[in-house]
Amino acid sequence: MSRIGLKPINVPSNVEVKLDANNFVTVKGPKGTLEQQLPKLMIIELNEGVITVARPNDEKQSRSLHGLTRTLISNMIIGVTDGYEKVLEIVGVGYRAQKKGKKLVMNLGFSHPVEMEDPNGIETAVDGTNKVIVKGIDKQQVGNYAAVIRDWRKPEPYKGKGIKYANEVIRRKAGKTGK
Template structure:
């Protein structure tokens, strides 16, 4: 039994949600998103609450039940509030800057790395060592943050590189004489 799937999803104020067959559409102040639920899961909208149930008791249906509810919840939160991911840059000479809509990163390579943000993603650089990625799709925001981090992952000896805000880097001891 899915503990997550059992709970009904209340539609937040300011968001209009519609269920048309297997398609859940949410429209809010930040934008509009759709999610097509798997055929093994039944979705219903009653009195401002979205309920998700497996169609039968098969293992496949039960495994998609909780995931479908989580995806619908992410859509509702995304169109109302949006999602945000923060990255921190540490290292001498490592910095970030915006060049139009593109992100320009100086990460110790011979040339600067230029990252073009996908559609629907906003990148802000409040400080040269801080990057804020925001958008309405949680998966895309996380993917963009992971791609930027992958250019120079934090190394364990000095901790230099791009890391998530609040991420703890496990440090190693250097060579001894």
């Protein structure tokens, strides 16, 4: 049995959930609206502010989609009420970030600054010169955009220079040893 899939989802009073045919879910809240097509195999029911997800049988595919479907709906509700954010830290001498309108401009040791335009639904903010905060209502988009930013200069294991997540621990290596 899926422990996550069996948990009911409580819908807050300021959130409106709409279930259409073929499991197309629309969630509307104070921060915005999210829409997603969920697996048609799952049985999604909304009764008096509580969403339950059930599976039709115990086949492998049904079992694997049960918890996923419930988590996707839960993430949509959390996104439109609280939103998601990822914090990135830029570590290195001369490495810095700044915000110019809707563009994030980073100096990462290249011969040119790296400019990135914020996609729709995603907002970036710079705290100081070495912290970048990625915010949005869609958990997948926030994580994906943070990963794209991090890919410009992944942290290296010798000095720890690069862009890392705030809670990420970089395993350090010992450098060369002299004679």
